[in-house]
Amino acid sequence: MEQIIQQVINGIxxxxxYALIALGYTMVYGIxxxxxxxxxxxYMIGAYIGFALTTFFKLNFLSSLIISMLLCSIxxxxxxxxxxxxxxxxxxxxxxxxxxxxxxxxxxxMMYFVKPETxxxxxxxxxxxxxxxxxxxxLDFKNLSIIVITISLMLILQYVIYKTKIGKAMRAVSLDSDxxxxxxxxxxxTISSTFAIGSALAGAAGVLVGVxxxxxxxLMGVLPGLKAFVAAVxxxxxxxxxxxxxxxxxxxxxxxxSAAGGSLYKDAVAFAILIIVLLVRPNGLLGKNIxxxx
Amino acid sequence: MKFLNKKNIFNLILILSIYFIVEFLINRGIIDSYxxxxxxxxxxxxxxxxxxxxxxxxxxxxxxxxxxxxxxGAYASAIMTAKLxxxxxxxxxxxxxxxxxxxIIIGIPTLRLKGDYLAIATxxxxxxxxxxxxxxxxxxxxxxxxxxxxxxxxTWIYFCVVITIIIINNFIKSYNGRACISIREDEIAxxxxxxxxxxxxxxxxxxxxxFAGIAGALYANYFYFIRPDSxxxxxxxxxxxxxxxxxxxxxxxxxxxxxxxxxxxVFLQNIPELRMVVYSVILFLIMVYRPQGLIGKNDLRLFKKxxxxxxxxxxx
Numbered sequence: 001m002e003q004i005i006q007q008v009i010n011g012i013x014x015x016x017x018y019a020l021i022a023l024g025y026t027m028v029y030g031i032x033x034x035x036x037x038x039x040x041x042x043y044m045i046g047a048y049i050g051f052a053l054t055t056f057f058k059l060n061f062l063s064s065l066i067i068s069m070l071l072c073s074i075x076x077x078x079x080x081x082x083x084x085x086x087x088x089x090x091x092x093x094x095x096x097x098x099x100x101x102x103x104x105x106x107x108x109x110m111m112y113f114v115k116p117e118t119x120x121x122x123x124x125x126x127x128x129x130x131x132x133x134x135x136x137x138x139l140d141f142k143n144l145s146i147i148v149i150t151i152s153l154m155l156i157l158q159y160v161i162y163k164t165k166i167g168k169a170m171r172a173v174s175l176d177s178d179x180x181x182x183x184x185x186x187x188x189x190t191i192s193s194t195f196a197i198g199s200a201l202a203g204a205a206g207v208l209v210g211v212x213x214x215x216x217x218x219l220m221g222v223l224p225g226l227k228a229f230v231a232a233v234x235x236x237x238x239x240x241x242x243x244x245x246x247x248x249x250x251x252x253x254x255x256x257x258s259a260a261g262g263s264l265y266k267d268a269v270a271f272a273i274l275i276i277v278l279l280v281r282p283n284g285l286l287g288k289n290i291x292x293x294x
Numbered sequence: 295m296k297f298l299n300k301k302n303i304f305n306l307i308l309i310l311s312i313y314f315i316v317e318f319l320i321n322r323g324i325i326d327s328y329x330x331x332x333x334x335x336x337x338x339x340x341x342x343x344x345x346x347x348x349x350x351x352x353x354x355x356x357x358x359x360x361x362x363x364x365x366x367g368a369y370a371s372a373i374m375t376a377k378l379x380x381x382x383x384x385x386x387x388x389x390x391x392x393x394x395x396x397x398i399i400i401g402i403p404t405l406r407l408k409g410d411y412l413a414i415a416t417x418x419x420x421x422x423x424x425x426x427x428x429x430x431x432x433x434x435x436x437x438x439x440x441x442x443x444x445x446x447x448x449t450w451i452y453f454c455v456v457i458t459i460i461i462i463n464n465f466i467k468s469y470n471g472r473a474c475i476s477i478r479e480d481e482i483a484x485x486x487x488x489x490x491x492x493x494x495x496x497x498x499x500x501x502x503x504x505f506a507g508i509a510g511a512l513y514a515n516y517f518y519f520i521r522p523d524s525x526x527x528x529x530x531x532x533x534x535x536x537x538x539x540x541x542x543x544x545x546x547x548x549x550x551x552x553x554x555x556x557x558x559x560v561f562l563q564n565i566p567e568l569r570m571v572v573y574s575v576i577l578f579l580i581m582v583y584r585p586q587g588l589i590g591k592n593d594l595r596l597f598k599k600x601x602x603x604x605x606x607x608x609x610x
Contacts, residue, residue: 035410086582092409093356094585097538100531101577108570226421226527233414268425271418278415279403 006138007259008252013143013212015251016150020205021228022235022243023157024198030174030238031194032088037099038079040225041106042199046072046206047121047216048114054122061124065149065207069200076199077192085188103225111218118217121210146208153204154244157197161240166193174238223267230274236284245286313452320448330448334516336556337451338509341458343536343548345505348462350534351543352471353498354478356413359400359420360506360533365525366423367393367507368514369433372442375515382445386454386511393507394500396423401499405492408481420530427522438521446516454512458505463545465501474498478543539580541587550589 021043028036046068053064083102087095128141161167169190172180181187209224210216231250235242250270257266277285319325325333346360367389374385404415428436465471476484477491485491514520532555540551558576562569580587 033410035413083578087585090581090585091542093350093534093538093542094581096413097535098578098581100535101574101581104570104574105578108568108574112567112571226417229414230418233411264429265425268422271421271425274418275403275415275422278407278411278418282407282411 003259007255009139009143011252011255012248013146013251014255015248016146017205017209017212017224017247018228018231018251019244019247020150020153020201020208021224022232022247023154023240024202025229025232026235026237026240026243027170027194027198029232030240031170031177031191032084033092034084034095034099035229036084036198037096037225038083038102038106039198039202040221040223040228041103041110042072042076042079042221043202043206043209043224044216044218044221045075045106045110046203047210047220048110048206048218049203050207050210051119051121051216054124061145061207061211064124065204068207069203072203072206073196073200076195076202079199080192080195107218107221114218116218118215121214121216123214124211142212146212149204149208153201157201157240160197166190170194227267227270230270233284234274234277236287239284239286239288242284242286246284309456313449316452317448331516332556332560333448334446334451334512336553337455338513339533339536339552339556340455340549341505341509341512342533343540343552344458344462344545345502345509346533347537347543347545347548348465348474349498349502351537351548352466352478353474353495354481355405355495355498356409357416357499357502358413358527358530358534359416359418359423360502361525361527361529362400362420362423363393363396363503363506364510364513364529365427365520365522366396366503367510368520368525369427369439369510370507371511372439372514372520373433375445376439376442382443382450382511382515385445385515386508389507389511390504391507393510394504397500397503398496400503401496405495405499417527417530420525420527424522424526427525434521436521436523438519438523440519442514442518442520444516444518446512451512454508458508459545459549462501462505466545470494470497535577539577539587541589544587544589547587547589551587554588 021039024039024042025036028034028039049068049071050064053059053067054061057064059067079102083098084095087098125141125145130139130141130144161170169180169185170193172183172185173187173190177187180190206216209220227250228247231246232243233246234249235244235246237243250273253273254266254270257263257269262269281287316325320330342360342364346357349355349357349360370392371382371385371389374380374388375382380388400416400419404412404419407415427433433439466474473484473489473494476487476489477494481491510525536551536555537548538551539555540549541547559569559573562572565572
């Protein structure tokens with residue numbers, strides 16, 4: 001019993017990180033139909049910014065989280081303006097390769113500056129443990145703060161998307177960008193703010209993962225990036241609750257599989273779930289089924 | 295239609311004379327082993343790019359898992375030649391057949407998917423194959439398989455490349471190739487016109503995998519040593535980049551792209567720490583200023599006077 005509770009707690013913490021990255025993927029895909037492969041690398045840069053702030057500037061956890069989110073959102077907007085805007089009207093495949101080139105640029109550019117070795121993140125959060133229901137299952141303070149921060153960020157996102165003007169503009173552009181433009185919505189501004197929000201969430205995920213696993217390296221964004229993308233697709237890409245659901249689903253599945261002794265195959269299982277979901281429901285578990293017009 | 299017409303005889307003489315000239319230069323020692331190594335890399339890349347071009351460029355099926363077929367071919371050939379002691383031809387045949395079997399297995403379930411979703415599914419398949427390879431002790435697991443006999447030489451690489459180009463180029467220009475182009479242009483319309491889209495999608499997946507398997511065998515039997523990591527997501531991206539760089543849908547483009555990008559990466563080896571940064575900038579500039587690729591849509595037609603086979607395209 002306590003094993004199960006423990007694995008669910010670990011799964012939810014891992015799932016929160018996936019969900020935070022997946023939100024950025026899904027928002028960008030929803031609005032410009034681009035698989036933003038550079039998103040996982042923004043998460044990596046967020047972790048490095050957090051590392052620099054806490055190690056060299058001795059800032060506390062919360063302020064470094066917020067500064068990292070801000071810097072990542074600026075980086076996201078910059079990437080959109082420099083790299084994605086020129087290819088917005090070219091073919092899908094050209095846009096995809098541009099995204100991959102941006103991803104390579106961030107990975108290896110970062111590697112050039114910070115060197116390829118793994119760095120140790122400082123201990124920022126108190127090492128407190130809470131026993132749940134008087135069993136041996138522990139709720140670490142780290143797990144708790146990851147879950148609380150993720151959920152509050154998601155609530156803020158929900159508020160931004162459904163209650164503010166810019167959120168309304170985003171929903172309009174993702175539904176039909178031409179019609180939205182005719183209604184007087186500034187497409188460029190909307191896309192920029194989507195990138196800003198998505199990248200800020202990725203930056204937050206980066207700092208959280210640094211705190212959680214204590215180690216960061218320049219290529220750390222590749223696999224979580226792919227996994228978060230898988231999570232977004234499982235939930236239904238372009239659908240915001242889908243990304244959250246997919247992230248938690250993938251995180252819990254992965255920890256359960258690791259606990260069952262299949263840790264070597266956990267990535268393979270993630271991709272196998274992806275393929276099964278795609279075959280059964282190509283639009284994702286929470287996605288709407290859109291019929292193609294002939 | 296006569297097979298031995300003037301054009302074919304001329305091409306045959308051209309192909310054979312290139313072979314004998316290079317063979318002569320190798321025997322005289324003018325082309326050293328470093329250049330041969332790069333020729334092998336270029337040849338493997340040409341086969342991979344031309345076969346992916348058949349799937350992505352001609353039939354419009356966006357695949358991000360081409361390296362998986364190469365890896366199956368490489369391992370099949372390595373097992374045949376290193377573990378079972380068979381001659382190289384058996385290795386190549388085993389590589390091609392096992393890869394095309396994988397092509398059928400991947401093609402049948404995923405062909406219901408379209409566009410980005412197909413790309414994601416093939417990406418997933420590629421990763422699954424890599425992870426299975428990493429966890430299989432018979433083929434060396436993560437440490438890889440070594441002591442593979444080196445059979446690949448100029449003769450093998452050259453004739454494999456030539457045969458691949460001839461077969462795929464002829465396929466594209468045939469009745470079947472036109473059916474594939476119609477699927478790329480508009481799947482629903484071509485199905486309405488009586489094209490069996492399922493059949494053609496499986497066919498091109500199998501053909502593409504077949505040649506990728508041969509490329510894998512050539513790769514494994516040249517470099518002595520293979521491991522699952524070399525055939526991951528990044529390798530698939532590399533092949534896709536070659537196809538797009540040369541011009542999507544053009545066989546000549548894939549050949550030129552493979553040669554150009556291989557040469558670029560040879561030069562970039564002089565600056566190892568900035569290699570990937572420069573590579574990504576080159577990629578970015580090409581995509582922004584020439585998204586249609588170097589050759590564009592022009593087809594491989596050396597001695598053809600008129601007629602457009604590839605047609606006008608506006609693929610999404």
